Amino acid sequence: MLLVNQIRENYAGVLAGLxxxxxxxxxxxxxxxxxxxxxxxxxxxxxxxxxAEANTISKQIGILMKEGRAExxxxxxxxxxxxxxxxxxxxxxxxxxxxxxxxxxxxxxxxPHSSVPAGKSAEDNEVVLEYGxxxxxxxxxxxxxxxxxKYDIIDxxxxxxxxxxxxxxxxxxxxxxxxxxxxxxxxxxxxxxxxEIQPPILVNEDSGYGTGQLPDKEGQMYFATAxxxxxxxxxxxxxxxxxxxxxxxxxxxxxxNVGYTxxxxxxxxxxxxxxxxxxxxxxxDKVEVVQITxxxxxxxxxxxxxxxxxxxxxxxxxxxxxxxxxxxxxxFTSALTYDMEVYSAGQERWLEVSSVSNFETYQANxxxxxxxxxxxxxQLAHSLNGSALALPRIVAAILENNQTPEGxxxxxxxxxxxxxxxx
RNA sequence: AGAGGGUUGGGUGAGUGGCUGAAACCAACAGUUUGCUAAACUGUCGUACGGGUUAAACUGUACCGGGGGUUCGAAUCCCCCACCCUCUGCCA
Numbered sequence: 477m478l479l480v481n482q483i484r485e486n487y488a489g490v491l492a493g494l495x496x497x498x499x500x501x502x503x504x505x506x507x508x509x510x511x512x513x514x515x516x517x518x519x520x521x522x523x524x525x526x527x528a529e530a531n532t533i534s535k536q537i538g539i540l541m542k543e544g545r546a547e548x549x550x551x552x553x554x555x556x557x558x559x560x561x562x563x564x565x566x567x568x569x570x571x572x573x574x575x576x577x578x579x580x581x582x583x584x585x586x587x588p589h590s591s592v593p594a595g596k597s598a599e600d601n602e603v604v605l606e607y608g609x610x611x612x613x614x615x616x617x618x619x620x621x622x623x624x625x626k627y628d629i630i631d632x633x634x635x636x637x638x639x640x641x642x643x644x645x646x647x648x649x650x651x652x653x654x655x656x657x658x659x660x661x662x663x664x665x666x667x668x669x670x671x672e673i674q675p676p677i678l679v680n681e682d683s684g685y686g687t688g689q690l691p692d693k694e695g696q697m698y699f700a701t702a703x704x705x706x707x708x709x710x711x712x713x714x715x716x717x718x719x720x721x722x723x724x725x726x727x728x729x730x731x732x733n734v735g736y737t738x739x740x741x742x743x744x745x746x747x748x749x750x751x752x753x754x755x756x757x758x759x760x761d762k763v764e765v766v767q768i769t770x771x772x773x774x775x776x777x778x779x780x781x782x783x784x785x786x787x788x789x790x791x792x793x794x795x796x797x798x799x800x801x802x803x804x805x806x807x808f809t810s811a812l813t814y815d816m817e818v819y820s821a822g823q824e825r826w827l828e829v830s831s832v833s834n835f836e837t838y839q840a841n842x843x844x845x846x847x848x849x850x851x852x853x854x855q856l857a858h859s860l861n862g863s864a865l866a867l868p869r870i871v872a873a874i875l876e877n878n879q880t881p882e883g884x885x886x887x888x889x890x891x892x893x894x895x896x897x898x899x
Numbered sequence: 900a901g902a903g904g905g906u907u908g909g910g911u912g913a914g915u916g917g918c919u920g921a922a923a924c925c926a927a928c929a930g931u932u933u934g935c936u937a938a939a940c941u942g943u944c945g946u947a948c949g950g951g952u953u954a955a956a957c958u959g960u961a962c963c964g965g966g967g968g969u970u971c972g973a974a975u976c977c978c979c980c981a982c983c984c985u986c987u988g989c990c991a
Contacts, residue, residue: 520949524960531960534972538917553971560971574948723946844947852928854946 477581477841479856480513493587496594496803505584512577519573523566530559582691586838588803589775589812595802602802604814607786608795611821611877619822620872621753623879624650627899630754630871642743642758649899653874653886654761656893657867658736661763661788665864668784670734670765675714677737678705683717686843688809698740707740711764712861716839719768723854724847730777731768734864736761754868755827762866766859768845771837774858775812778834781862782814785830788865791889794818794873797826811836818869822876827869832862875899 483490483506494502533556540549593602624630629650635643646654662672684690684706689697698707708714715735724731739762765784769777782798789796801813810833817826837856840846846854878885884899891897 517949520960524949527961528959530971535917537971541917549971556971 477838478584478587479837479841480509480577480581482587483509490587494584496588496592497585497806498596498804499585505580509577509580509584512573512580516570516573516577519566519570523563523570526559526562526566530556530563533559585808586811586835588806589834591800592806592812593800593802596804597802598805600802601799601805601815604798604800606795606797607790608793608819610795610819613821613879614881616881617822617876617879619753620820620875623822623875623884624753627884629653629899632753640758642756644754644757649894649896652894652896653871653890654867656890657870658761658763660890660893661864662734662736664788664791665734665763665765670732673715673718673733673735675711675718675735675737677708677714677740679708679714679717680705682720683713686717686720687713687839688842689713695744696742698742708737709741710739710762711735711737712766715764715766716859716861717843719845720843722845724768724857726770726847726849729768729770729847729857730773733766734763735766736763739866754872757868760866760868763864764861765864766861769858769860770847771855771858774834774836774860777860778812778814778832781832781860785816785832785862785864789816789818789829792870792874792887794870794877796829807831807833809835809838811838818873820869820873820876822879827873829869829873830863830865832860834858834860
């Protein structure tokens with residue numbers, strides 16, 4: 477969430493940023509924040525002052541009792557009765573103000589970076605670059621949902637039987653392709669200096685708040701009611717939360733972690749014509765990279781993460797483009813997001829396969845993720861993450877783009893992982 | 900799942916309801932000294948939110964797993980919750 481001081485010190489900048497995100501009533505929201513914070517400070521000053529008085533009296537009573545001057549102790553004790561009432565009232569007022577302020581801050585998205593284009597929807601995203609050539613396929617080319625049936629490598633009907641829609645069963649070479657991609661992605665990340673993490677795939681409520689899934693997006697996560705745990709929608713949640721309530725030292729930065737996890741998304745209400753086959757699933761596999769950096773380095777890091785992800789796509793020989801998301805299409809917590817989309821020639825569509833974001837201090841503020849520099853002062857770190865990569869759409873594109881009448885050729889880089897060269 | 904025991908600062912670990920934001924030790928940091936390494940000695944050594952200051956200094960409040968209660972006063976007493984350990988049970 478945003479810092480109140482950030483709003484106070486850069487009111488115009490924050491306002492302009494929120495307007496770029498099409499936030500309604502941004503001025504009134506920001507003014508409310510400042511008013512609530514003023515009230516909070518005022519209430520705290522009053523509360524602290526009267527509490528100090530009460531503490532003084534209590535100490536005096538202690539001293540008097542020790543000296544055996546009980547009557548005097550009883551006399552001043554009477555003064556505390558009224559003070560207690562006041563403290564209680566002020567305490568309640570303070571808590572309420574603090575809660576109201578926090579609740580309001582939770583509703584405010586991150587301020588976009590200056591390079592983020594204004595816009596309302598995906599159509600306003602800016603194409604930063606395109607790479608590779610779109611394959612010209614033969615007549616009779618198929619979308620991947622036909623290919624997986626033809627070669628019997630992914631079975632949605634079996635998934636429906638044992639679980640439900642959106643939970644595919646990978647079989648034979650389909651399963652091996654999954655495993656190969658996961659290993660390939662992890663090995664690449666290790667070579668790029670990331671430390672591998674294998675986190676839990678259920679998380680508690682605090683973790684949901686830490687990375688911004690909560691409040692408001694609980695409907696998008698599966699929830700295990702008996703134990704009050706959420707199934708993770710992305711490894712970003714457990715991995716970033718490793719650093720919740722942590723004060724790092726500056727030399728620990730940057731922290732580079734990578735993790736493979738299954739991801740679970742309810743995707744309530746988002747099913748339509750364009751989400752056939754592997755395009756949208758309730759459970760899918762993803763390798764995620766997370767970095768914690770010094771604030772001065774985060775944009776440099778974002779670019780390097782973007783290049784890293786592009787490198788993976790190049791090795792997989794997939795044509796792709798990079799988008800700079802516009803204010804209206806960016807995630808709630810992000811300051812700048814690049815989406816990588818691969819071209820899937822069977823369905824003749826661009827598919828989003830990665831999203832690389834800089835959250836600046838937005839997550840760190842919630843996480844209380846700080847670092848201590850040489851000046852001994854603690855300050856919030858910046859957090860970033862990116863998919864590297866999400867499997868299903870990569871699989872879709874590999875299958876569609878490399879299909880031939882004789883079979884589907886696998887990218888060279890995967891041959892050693894797969895143990896076969898075509899399906 | 901049942902019974903019992905625990906949770907204190909970066910770590911170990913004291914703490915009888917009142918001068919305890921918290922002993923002691925270790926680690927860390929700064930300095931002094933001996934020719935370097937090392938050792939010894941001295942000092943510093945939590946976080947958050949306020950007030951204060953150009954910035955400091957200084958100062959108030961809160962925090963001893965989390966929340967609530969008793970009391971003039973709670974790390975200390977009571978209740979609820981979470982987590983950890985031991986034993987029993989179950990189990991990949």
